[in-house]
Amino acid sequence: MSDDDRDRWDGRYRSLPPAEPDDGRLPTVFQPFAHLFPTDGTALDVACGRGTAAVWLARRGLTVRGYDISPVAVAQAGVLAQRCGCTGASFAVADLDDGLPPGDPVDVLLCANFRDRRLDEAMRYRVRAGGLLAVSALSEVGATPGRYRAAPGELRRAFSTFDVIASGEADGQAWVLARR
Template sequence: MSTSDRERWDARFGGLGAGEPAPPGALVGREDLVPTSGRALDLACGRGTVAVWLARRGLTVDAVDVSPVGLAAGRELAGATPVHWIEADLDDGLPVAGPYDVVVCQRFREPRLYPSLADVLAPGGLLVISVLSEVGDTGGPFRAAPGELLAAFSHLEVLHHEEGDGEARLVARR
């Protein structure tokens, strides 16, 4: 990711405010799938709303983002809730090692990372991923082709999958 991309995300996060802890969109109504102990990884965590939600459920959380402004907002939101905040460019690969009981990646699409996302899952671990999609949208360089997530994670047990309105979501278990 270039410096201009980091600056763009810093500007975006700087104007959004603190946010509220919340589950990832793909888990709304399925929160019971998430364990209340173990390790979690939140990739491209932005302002940390999911990371803090996971930590408040009892998980030990590593939260990764390229934006120091987003991470600072996450630290503020977390308060005394322990989250390990990691500034890293995911275009360079994962800066952490598993195993993780939960891996979340929302609205960051890098197909080269798909194998790594599955690899860091512990046996029985939960993968929650959402990306922009061509399905129900005009397409573009950052949008997944129809069926991309299903194809990439077909070796996992798919618990939920949907595509439409410009987004693809997948929840799967290793």
């Protein structure tokens, strides 16, 4: 990612108020399925932002590693985890243009509001057998096409080797929840 992109994301995160302990939650589209997320094991939060979903997963009992391009977001995620007493959540800066950082397969892979088709294969292989994949992205469905928007049916196709639990596309957002 370019320095301009990183600076833009840093500026966006600087402009937001600090996340509060009660902000730790799953992205809205996955909240009806919260009961399907495991209460132990490991998780990867790709493009974790301020860490609200990672903190929710850690509070649930998972050991979570979150990555984001923005050092500001990663610092805020660390502060949120500390304020929540989440010793099972850790965060690091990573340029996802270089691919997923190396690591073992996980029980949960969450990627919310971020889309890079080049990561699909690595994401599929990063989820262990029986693990859960939760991906949401901007969509062309109900919105205008764009570089970072998923085409109609794209997420279901990208993760078609998984057992889809639920998915949707509307109002400019696409999402899929699936088990490997």
